[in-house]
Amino acid sequence: MMAKAVAIGRGVLQDTTDGGEKMVVWKDFVGKVLDAAEKCPRTAALIHTLSTGEEQQDDLVVPEMALFRQEPEDLNLTDGTNMVREGTQEVLDVDRILKVLDVNCLTEDAPAADVLGNNGIVNCGVGLWILPSFINHSCHPNARRTHVGDHAIVHASRDIKAGEEITFPYFDVLVPVSKRREASRAWGFECKCDRCRFESEDCTLKQEILKSENDLVNGGDMGALVVRLEEKMRKSMAKERRKAFLRASFWSAYSAVYDSDKLVRKWGRRVPSEALVAESIADAVGGNENVLRAMLRGSKDANGCGNWLEVEDKVVRIGRATYGKVVKRHAMRALFRLTLDANNNINL
Ligand SMILES: [Zn+2]
Structure with missing residues (x-):
């Protein structure tokens, strides 16, 4: 699967005191996401479908696949139009976008410990890709991603059974x-x-x-x-x-x-x-x-x-x-x- 970024920028990964990594997103990246949302109601609606990290785990819904189609004529579909119009108002709320970015930003490389430099800080590409953002975590994941320009390519990392959910590792899974x-x-x-x-x-x-x-x-x-x-x-x-x-x-x-x-x-x-x-x-x-x-x-x-x-x-x-x-x-x-x-x- 290939997905184009809403926006990409540079970010910094920093070790936190509890041993985790914290993503610090540059201001211009947030600006680019806001710009993209303002210019295109469809993008705004798509961003609105993403989790803010505040919902209950079981309340997260999977939107209709039609929403993700790339063709501009989708905007003319009655269903799609309604979804876009309804979402727009709330999506442009900066607070919400910041929360969405906090949970859904993807780094170019999965933040494994060995990409962190000696000083515990590493610069890396950061971006917002809507469809890959819906991919859940599993400790026996079956997919990874590769980045080419502003495209994210999601690929299988092992054999996947028919009907099996596509999952990413959100963190190092080679631990107890x-x-x-x-x-x-x-x-x-x-x-x-x-x-x-x-x-x-x-x-x-x-x-x-x-x-x-x-x-x-x-x-x-x-x-x-x-x-x-x-x-x-x-x-x-x-x-x-x-x-x-x-x-x-x-x-x-x-x-x-x-x-x-x-x-x-x-x-x-x-x-x-x-x-x-x-x-x-x-x-x-x-x-x-x-x-x-x-x-x-x-x-x-x-x-x-x-x-x-x-x-x-x-x-x-x-x-x-x-x-x-x-x-x-x-x-x-x-x-x-x-x-x-x-x-x-x-x-x-
Ligand atoms: Zn697990």
Whole structure:
């Protein structure tokens, strides 16, 4: 899906004291949005359909798709005209627009921790895209977006079942359920996705999840955490998707092990391979830079195993899930080969 921005500008992301990121929107960007709304009643009406963050979660309604059609002649449709006229009066209220921008502004890159500079501040593109603003959050999202000029391209980040709702990650989802709960509350909603429900309600694994969350906070040997979690999942015969959910939740423990030669040697085969874990997370939670990096690094180990093409295929698949199919398969392959050639010690 491709959507054109109502307006774009520069914004700044700043670390807040509670560890979250705060979006500070430049004044000229707000001015551009106001301008666009004043010039075109249709745009104003569309902005009016967006959440201000003050509605009750269950009260948010999905507007008719007809409202989003690009053709100007839509303005002549009786239904559309009524919607436009009715909305206009309220939409031009600056307060409301500011609230709408606060909840619906999208940054060019999803605000992952690694885009924040050392000083905790990063400049980034910011914009208002109406249709993508309706995409809800899930902790096992199936879509991401890429920006080209003032267009936002929404693409699948994993396989999507027919009828499945399209969802984005609003925040880092490679963290345990309690952290995600905090993050969703900061956004003003309670996440009720399958993954959150499973991780907070599953009787057989609940104790293990709580214990692992504690161990993660207390530090220590992350290999012990990973080995115990894998063992519990195996014993409870957890389905692959649920295993992937928990691996995603304790991703920082897994990556701490893979980052340490000492821990890899200590725990050996009791820790599943990095490539396997990356692939399982990408299938259930969607491709992203973290799993792509892990897959690349994991592929180094598979390099000498003879299943080279299979490994390359997996990297390309996660790469395209991360950046969209706008990245051609052969381009992704070439990049992968260059990466391997340039540094046999892959250190991304
Ligand atoms: Zn969730």
